[in-house]
Amino acid sequence: MQNRLVANVATLKQAVQDLKAKLAASQSGDAAQGDNGKNVALMQRIEELEHEKSERDKCIQQLESWQRQLNAEMEILLEASEENDKAGLAEVMQLKGQVHDLQQQLKAAKGEG
Numbered sequence: 755m756q757n758r759l760v761a762n763v764a765t766l767k768q769a770v771q772d773l774k775a776k777l778a779a780s781q782s783g784d785a786a787q788g789d790n791g792k793n794v795a796l797m798q799r800i801e802e803l804e805h806e807k808s809e810r811d812k813c814i815q816q817l818e819s820w821q822r823q824l825n826a827e828m829e830i831l832l833e834a835s836e837e838n839d840k841a842g843l844a845e846v847m848q849l850k851g852q853v854h855d856l857q858q859q860l861k862a863a864k865g866e867g
Contacts, residue, residue, distance in 0.1 A: 756817045759810050766807040773800045 777796040 756814060756821075759814050759817070763807055763810050763814070766803050766810065770800055770803045770807070773803065 773796055777793060777800070
């Protein structure tokens with residue numbers, strides 16, 4: 755989604771540049787003819803596109819913020835998971851030691867009996 759928004763922003767930037775170029779060309783041609791209607795329409799369209807670009811930029815910034823938050827949360831979860839794995843391994847090693855001790859006691863008891 756973020757890639758699409760970035761592509762749309764690039765498209766909007768290009769459209770604004772194209773419209774500005776058309777406006778400049780139109781102004782020079784229309785100045786002689788006195789036709790300002792096209793200029794007004796082009797200026798309105800430029801303003802609309804710039805507003806759309808601004809809104810999309812805000813969306814991109816929000817997505818980037820969410821991505822940073824998600825990355826931070828994933829890091830925290832990864833660290834917690836590693837700690838849980840270490841604790842689980844320590845518990846397994848402790849149980850393994852207890853089983854070994856019980857086996858030794860069982861062997862000793864069989865030897866005595």
